[in-house]
Amino acid sequence: MKKIGLATAVLFAMTGAHAYQVEVQGQSEYVDTTENTKNFTGDLQGTYYFKDVDASKGPLAEAAFLNKASNVSLAYHYGKYNTSAVNFQDNTAGVKGEAYFTTPYTAAVPLYTSVAYNHTDRDYKNGTPNDRGDRYAVEFGAEPTQNFLIAAGYTRTNPLALDTTDILNNGIAIAYGKAAYSDHKDFATARAKYVGAIDNTNMALGFEVKGIFNSDRGAYSLKTDLYLNPALSVGIAFADTSNLHSGFDHVWGGNVNYFITPAVSVGATYVKANATDGNTLDTDTVGLNAKVRF
Template structure:
């Protein structure tokens, strides 16, 4: 549950804007849902600082940073509170950045820590890639996760692209595949996603992913939307449904997240 919520929060916090160039953005999210038989509520905040002004004229506003090959540093904080008496909150902090050189080399790095009372997880991710064209990139990442002295390592490759269509529309895609190695088992993860942008201001997306490691498998489907009612303000929403099977026991999770962000 922690990974699904964090990924959704980061995705929402990392979008915004319109035709005016920008350099800094701030966002917030509210989440609620159910994991297993436990309800939860949560909130998050995030920010992103770009080293140079981001040109927003190259395509959908939500893809402005990617299309402008922008370099930035960012942060996010997410707190999830289970609806259980005396339960510990799950607090996740992420700090990272993306750097693009003049030769289109991409370097990424993230540090994430999740605190759930008696359970702490620290994650470090580094990635290297390149722009294959002005609107497509590929990044190979290595991630190591220490969950209460249980180590998990990930190696994955991700493609992202934005293709223009007629009459101001465009479509974006994401494809990711990775290898997972734990202390006792190994496995894989695969995810695909696409977003249709009706214009520069409004987009609808859907994504799906599967993970299989040892006797644990999971699948997740999400639907996302982003809308810019003005040049420097975004409203966004995300709905997800996830199922995890462990030792022949199924655990279902679902949730919805609302976000808002400003750029200046």
């Protein structure tokens, strides 16, 4: 009976579940630089939602955002980079929590908060001393209108501090560019996100813009997605990280994602990062990802 029950649960998850409480996402990117083509990444994230997420309305990819679903997630990133100048592996582990809530004074305006922590270890293979770093972030925001979130926050980063959530959402090139590796820094952050239906169609449009800045430097990114139907989307992304001395100037990206069923999706990404600040290594990445919900 236990085997039958397990098989039934798996079949239900694979064929048509419209509510879920757990999401597991995997991703890998092939990184091609001017110097070589031997680099790659691997990423994994698991998210638990405190209540069932209704995926029957709107784009499946944005079900959690549309439901204002509070959650906690754990993520892991592995990267391998090998050139004539450097040879290293980096490992980053991260945890993040998001919460939507109201108060007696803000009953008509849902509030939002998030906290995140990431730790990165970089293991050099060419005699350079290994290093490590931490990244702390907190956000507070609100939804002044339906499905439109605005948030501001604070990020503390020291050398070599990647953001696993940013890697999974935007790819390693954009996440690296915004990591601000130069030294210990405190940054203010700002973010706006919106997802809305296109009138008289089965389509929807979403965008997210982010800024990270302090008194002498900053960066911003923009991501927009067109949901051709609830299951299929195409999107573009852009980031300008030159002022962070990241080694990249403008970073462009594109993606396509498709839900085979309401519980299973696959996707592909492409990112091009133009080198600057003395960095001669223009970078292209190609990624594949998949999600399972149950």
